[in-house]
Amino acid sequence: MPADLLGRLLRGDRAALARAITLIDRRPLEAAAIDAVLAPHTGRAATVGLTGPPGAGKSTLVGSLLKSAVRRNDRVAVLALDPVSALTRGAVLGDRLRMEHTTADERVFVRSMTADNGAGGLALATPFAIRALDAAGWPWVLIETVGVGQTEFEIVEAATTTVVVLNPGAGDEVQAVKAGLLEMADIFVINKADREGTQATRLDLERTVSQLPPAAWRPPIIETVAAEDRGTDDVWAAIAAHRAHLVQTGAMARRQQRLLRLALRGLVSAQLEARIETTLKSAEFARMIDAVQAGSSDLNQAGAALLAGVLSR
Amino acid sequence: MPADLLGRLLRGDRAALARAITLIDRRPLEAAAIDAVLAPHTGRAATVGLTGPPGAGKSTLVGSLLKSAVRRNDRVAVLALDPVSALTRGAVLGDRLRMEHTTADERVFVRSMTADNGAGGLALATPFAIRALDAAGWPWVLIETVGVGQTEFEIVEAATTTVVVLNPGAGDEVQAVKAGLLEMADIFVINKADREGTQATRLDLERTVSQLPPAAWRPPIIETVAAEDRGTDDVWAAIAAHRAHLVQTGAMARRQQRLLRLALRGLVSAQLEARIETTLKSAEFARMIDAVQAGSSDLNQAGAALLAGVLSR
Numbered sequence: 001m002p003a004d005l006l007g008r009l010l011r012g013d014r015a016a017l018a019r020a021i022t023l024i025d026r027r028p029l030e031a032a033a034i035d036a037v038l039a040p041h042t043g044r045a046a047t048v049g050l051t052g053p054p055g056a057g058k059s060t061l062v063g064s065l066l067k068s069a070v071r072r073n074d075r076v077a078v079l080a081l082d083p084v085s086a087l088t089r090g091a092v093l094g095d096r097l098r099m100e101h102t103t104a105d106e107r108v109f110v111r112s113m114t115a116d117n118g119a120g121g122l123a124l125a126t127p128f129a130i131r132a133l134d135a136a137g138w139p140w141v142l143i144e145t146v147g148v149g150q151t152e153f154e155i156v157e158a159a160t161t162t163v164v165v166l167n168p169g170a171g172d173e174v175q176a177v178k179a180g181l182l183e184m185a186d187i188f189v190i191n192k193a194d195r196e197g198t199q200a201t202r203l204d205l206e207r208t209v210s211q212l213p214p215a216a217w218r219p220p221i222i223e224t225v226a227a228e229d230r231g232t233d234d235v236w237a238a239i240a241a242h243r244a245h246l247v248q249t250g251a252m253a254r255r256q257q258r259l260l261r262l263a264l265r266g267l268v269s270a271q272l273e274a275r276i277e278t279t280l281k282s283a284e285f286a287r288m289i290d291a292v293q294a295g296s297s298d299l300n301q302a303g304a305a306l307l308a309g310v311l312s313r
Numbered sequence: 314m315p316a317d318l319l320g321r322l323l324r325g326d327r328a329a330l331a332r333a334i335t336l337i338d339r340r341p342l343e344a345a346a347i348d349a350v351l352a353p354h355t356g357r358a359a360t361v362g363l364t365g366p367p368g369a370g371k372s373t374l375v376g377s378l379l380k381s382a383v384r385r386n387d388r389v390a391v392l393a394l395d396p397v398s399a400l401t402r403g404a405v406l407g408d409r410l411r412m413e414h415t416t417a418d419e420r421v422f423v424r425s426m427t428a429d430n431g432a433g434g435l436a437l438a439t440p441f442a443i444r445a446l447d448a449a450g451w452p453w454v455l456i457e458t459v460g461v462g463q464t465e466f467e468i469v470e471a472a473t474t475t476v477v478v479l480n481p482g483a484g485d486e487v488q489a490v491k492a493g494l495l496e497m498a499d500i501f502v503i504n505k506a507d508r509e510g511t512q513a514t515r516l517d518l519e520r521t522v523s524q525l526p527p528a529a530w531r532p533p534i535i536e537t538v539a540a541e542d543r544g545t546d547d548v549w550a551a552i553a554a555h556r557a558h559l560v561q562t563g564a565m566a567r568r569q570q571r572l573l574r575l576a577l578r579g580l581v582s583a584q585l586e587a588r589i590e591t592t593l594k595s596a597e598f599a600r601m602i603d604a605v606q607a608g609s610s611d612l613n614q615a616g617a618a619l620l621a622g623v624l625s626r
Contacts, residue, residue, distance in 0.1 A: 032613045039611040054367070128612075257602050260612065261593055264602075267616040268623060272585045280574055289570050289577075298352040299441075299573065300345045303580040310581060311624055
């Protein structure tokens with residue numbers, strides 16, 4: 001990444017920022033190499049991860065949150081994480097591009113991350129993109145997930161504030177939240193709250209939250225109709241309150257470290273994956289695979305040989 | 314995994330097979346340790362991966378393919394790969410369980426893989442589950458993806474036959490197929506082919522296929538209305554023809570190696586990920602993270618330290 005590009009990025013040049021994120025998205029391993037330039041300028045942004053089942057209205061909510069922020073003259077950046085699928089790329093990217101084109105307001109910066117970089121994917125590229133936005137002076141970074149895979153959850157969980165978006169009557173979903181996602185949520189949003197079942201879903205969530213071990217922060221439950229821009233000011237209020245809570249309790253620094261850990265995990269994983277591929281493709285290892293296929297070896301033995309090859313490379 | 318369980322599995326005991334796949338799904342690393350028992354009994358199954366955008370009707374197609382196979386007295390196993398999302402688990406698992414319960418026929422074996430094992434996920438567990446089905450004597454293993462993430466694609470691509478399922482009028486999707494998925498498809502299925510736009514989608518796909526470099530196998534394009542069990546016999550005919558083609562050209566052995574490579578990649582990745590986590594959580598490394606956060610180090614330096622820690626552990 002050219003040094004003058006980073007200089008312009010640090011001075012707030014939008015085009016330089018956009019170009020830098022494109023480079024990060026395409027070659028995240030190179031992004032790490034230039035992190036030294038950005039590092040001293042990071043640590044100020046609050047990141048807000050939004051997750052929830054497909055169809056919950058996350059994109060609409062993000063759109064409404066942007067409008068709400070702009071009304072208060074706040075500056076907000078959005079990273080929209082596309083599913084890694086090339087198959088659905090066309091359709092999803094269409095939505096994204098429309099969103100990017102309709103947000104010409106200079107208080108808003110919207111980018112999609114496609115993670116088709118073949119090395120590390122979104123888990124590696126997203127933290128570096130967040131650091132670029134942070135270094136460029138964006139105080140709020142919203143992370144919107146389209147997919148619902150493990151990677152998206154890891155990223156959303158690494159945000160300083162995690163918002164779980166549900167819909168009314170989502171009994172199964174609330175059940176799943178109880179089982180797995182409850183500890184992830186800092187804020188619950190019941191979107192499409194003009195629909196039947198809102199009250200039942202709220203009661204269900206309240207019961208679930210009340211069963212949590214006592215903690216300084218109890219996730220609030222906010223009702224929104226994002227398509228009509230209703231309730232999104234309240235979501236921002238909850239996000240700001242959670243940020244203030246993190247700062248006051250000294251938990252913010254620990255939260256921000258999650259993103260650093262995610263980036264480091266992604267960085268080293270990508271390097272090790274590259275070693276695995278090289279070893280797997282070696283002529284020596286091809287004989288090992290032949291032996292497994294012939295039944296004269298097995299995957300456990302071959303796995304041990306592959307691990308040894310990776311460690312010694 | 315108890316030795317007698319594997320013995321019963323090899324003798325065709327369904328309950329033992331179900332139990333073994335549960336253990337594989339929960340602890341895939343242990344599955345590798347017992348692969349030596351299964352290895353001599355593998356290599357006979359043909360695996361058929363089905364992929365396509367959400368809503369294309371993959372589940373319905375799989376259901377119809379099962380009925381078609383049973384009519385011919387064929388034996389077919391299905392592995393349904395759930396998205397890794399705990400959030401959507403409830404809803405999706407509901408569908409799966411219904412499917413499993415309605416297939417009491419002994420010529421059919423349906424299992425979902427949840428990949429919530431925390432080590433290696435679906436990419437690791439699925440190849441071992443396929444090997445268990447193979448060793449238990451199932452000649453066909455259908456792999457149905459619910460999610461559309463990178464992992465699902467890797468698994469479907471590691472099948473001996475890959476079926477890409479589309480719908481009529483899916484202009485964007487065909488575009489995406491052209492861009493990325495074309496080389497993955499051994500067979501195209503246009504499902505819901507009673508809808509408008511089928512002919513245009515077929516022409517679009519035919520044009521795309523005709524632009525492929527000359528090869529011994531040209532992906533056929535099959536039209537189905539899976540909800541009415543129309544066209545699924547033709548899909549099986551194409552699958553059988555592709556299998557025969559692979560056997561005749563000697564390509565089958567190479568195809569089967571893809572799955573072994575996937576399993577080995579998953580196996581060694583999981584072991585290295587565990588090393589990364591241990592190093593990341595060490596007191597020594599916590600100081601490194603503090604330094605990055607303070608701006609006195611950066612992610613590139615910390616990444617190099619983490620890699621060194623993993624390799625020396």
